[in-house]
Amino acid sequence: MRHSGAGGDAEVAGELGGEGLGGRARWHEDVRHRHRVRVADGRDPRPSAAVLDAQTAHSHQGGEAIGFDMGKRTRGRKRHILVDTCGLLLKAVVHAANVQDRAGAKLVLAGLSTAFPLVGLVWVDGGYVNSVDDGLIGWAEENAGVRLEVVARNADPKGFHVLPRRWVVERTFSWLGRCRRLARDYERKTAHAEAMIKVAMIRLMAARLAGEEITPNGPIETEAARRLAEDTKGQ
DSSP states (O other): OOOOSSSHHHHHHHHHTTOOHHHHHHHHHOHHHHHHHHHHTTSOSSOSEEEEEEEEEEBSSOOSSOEEETTTTEEEEEEEEEEETTSOEEEEEEEETTSOHHHHHHHHHTTHHHHOTTOOEEEEOTTTSOSSOOHHHHHIIIIIOOEEEEOOOOSOOSSOOOOTTHHHHHHHHHHHHTSGGGTTBOOSSHHHHHHHHHHHHHHHHHHHHTTOOOOOOHHHHHHHHHHHHHHHTTO
16 A cells, blocks of 8 residues: 555654544544545535435444334444545434434534535435425525435336445445444444544545555445546546
8 A cells, every 4th residue: 555645644643642532533523634635635625515324233232322223124223424525524423223314314414504614515315305205305404504405216226326426425334334343333322333433534534644545345436436536537
């Protein structure tokens, strides 16, 4: 792997050194680090659009906020994340798996206009807004100041399909899945589960700042790398 570029390993390690789990989670909340990664990627330091999605994780331990996701037939918790168009984490909320996606989305979007005032557009899938219940659209505009745009699934249910915009958050889940601590939900408290997501994202941000090259792994990351190269061609 290549290690060079902005900051370097020594600087990144120095900023993280000596911090416990809570301290490292707070490091992630410092927007200056995310700004550095976005600028190094050729983007505006402050995001203006985001992608929202949830992932159900099987709970290996007991603890608070444990539920059963009937759709996935999994007992555990949902990891609800909001990422920017680079795939960097903006906000993470962990809640019981039996909480519907529309209700969980409100937990993530609440306070978004304060934390990220330039974000005006959020892409979601049909699980959040559909013909049965589209109330989340009005709620998001009134309470979060953002417009929700649904990315429809491919009409052909067979085979693997990479959806426009949606691949960004799916790639982030794939990145997080490389952290063995996130293979399942091992935490007894949701606050600890949210902190572990942020710690995993710090590893990714530090790798980018250090100039580490990450080889795509699997069809989602491979297709994401191809589309990202097309999007940035000529910039």
